[in-house]
Amino acid sequence: MVNVNWLGDCVLTLPIFKAIRDRFPQSYIGVMVVGRLKELFQNNPYIDKVMVFDEKTTHKNLFSKLRFIKALRKEKFEVAILLHRSFTRALITALAGIKVRVGWKRLKNRFVLTKEVSSPKEDLHRQDRYFSLLEGIGIPVKEKQVTLFVDEEEKKKISKFLEDYRLKFSYLVAINPSCNWHLKRWEEERFALVADRLIEELNCCVFLIGAKKDSPIAEKVAQIMRNQVVNLCGKTTLKTLVGFLQEMDILISCDSGPAHLAATLGKKVLVLFGPTLPSITGPRGRNVYIIKKEVGCKLPCYNLNCRDNRCMKEISPEEVYQQAKRIILDKH
Numbered sequence: 001m002v003n004v005n006w007l008g009d010c011v012l013t014l015p016i017f018k019a020i021r022d023r024f025p026q027s028y029i030g031v032m033v034v035g036r037l038k039e040l041f042q043n044n045p046y047i048d049k050v051m052v053f054d055e056k057t058t059h060k061n062l063f064s065k066l067r068f069i070k071a072l073r074k075e076k077f078e079v080a081i082l083l084h085r086s087f088t089r090a091l092i093t094a095l096a097g098i099k100v101r102v103g104w105k106r107l108k109n110r111f112v113l114t115k116e117v118s119s120p121k122e123d124l125h126r127q128d129r130y131f132s133l134l135e136g137i138g139i140p141v142k143e144k145q146v147t148l149f150v151d152e153e154e155k156k157k158i159s160k161f162l163e164d165y166r167l168k169f170s171y172l173v174a175i176n177p178s179c180n181w182h183l184k185r186w187e188e189e190r191f192a193l194v195a196d197r198l199i200e201e202l203n204c205c206v207f208l209i210g211a212k213k214d215s216p217i218a219e220k221v222a223q224i225m226r227n228q229v230v231n232l233c234g235k236t237t238l239k240t241l242v243g244f245l246q247e248m249d250i251l252i253s254c255d256s257g258p259a260h261l262a263a264t265l266g267k268k269v270l271v272l273f274g275p276t277l278p279s280i281t282g283p284r285g286r287n288v289y290i291i292k293k294e295v296g297c298k299l300p301c302y303n304l305n306c307r308d309n310r311c312m313k314e315i316s317p318e319e320v321y322q323q324a325k326r327i328i329l330d331k332h
Helices: 007-013 015-023 035-041 062-074 087-095 126-135 152-161 163-168 188-202 212-224 238-246 257-264 317-329
Strands: 030-033 049-052 079-082 100-104 115-117 171-176 204-208 250-254 269-273 288-292
Touching: 007 015, 007 035, 007 126, 007 257, 015 126, 030 035, 035 049, 035 238, 049 062, 062 087, 079 087, 087 100, 100 126, 152 163, 152 238, 171 188, 171 257, 171 317, 188 204, 188 212, 188 317, 204 212, 238 257, 250 257, 250 317, 257 269, 269 317, 288 317
Parallel strands: 030 049, 079 100, 100 115, 171 204, 171 250, 250 269, 269 288
Antiparallel strands: none
């Protein structure tokens, strides 16, 4: 399986591996993924091999790509399923001698794929889109619930780390103040206002989370706040983050990968949506709550030159705080 490069989307693809195992019980299943996401696929009983391919880091030049092709050839895979649309990845699977190469129908990949599947309609949820590629080759995805396999040792470490916070505070709240592109972000000042009220009015302990690249945003939130927060942004691995989110009472986030992780774990998640649509990229889970404003723009919107970002600015700190409060205090 040649997977995509984004955390949230990779979370959505996880049921595919069980579907393949169910269809072919004796199969040897591998996944090709960027390095920052490899931990998501480790400890998964339906995956036999995790192979890291990253054009931006370890495989930037021709010789590193050739080494990867050699390693991939040694695995003797017979079928490559390409969720990623990349021509480079499709070509690599061909050069590695994988005879059956399945991917999305597009002109660029026509000569390197042996089986093409037409893309479904644009308004389909991203997860259903990925499933449709499998179903296009006769592999139904019957169980669509995502399962994350949390490392038990990691769970114990995190539980011990949080012991004192559990004793001192009434609730543990994670806030993810960043995401992969700026138009989906909510202003740092607004996150700070919500975090301060959660601390002062509900006796919450607030943790800031995110990837290392998001650290400046988290630091700005912490600096603006009146109260102290625990800034873990850039200090957790993906495996640690999964275990950490499992211990939270709620995650407040923009449309991002951690929101998908928390939703998959069954945790309460409040997601702030702007230029993207929950019906297409939203987390799936029984405890997912959405705040989204209609501002008259056509959605989803990928206008990276947008100057006013009204879709996010229309979401007020008061609304986010009140909704978070209701969710936290709801015992169901």
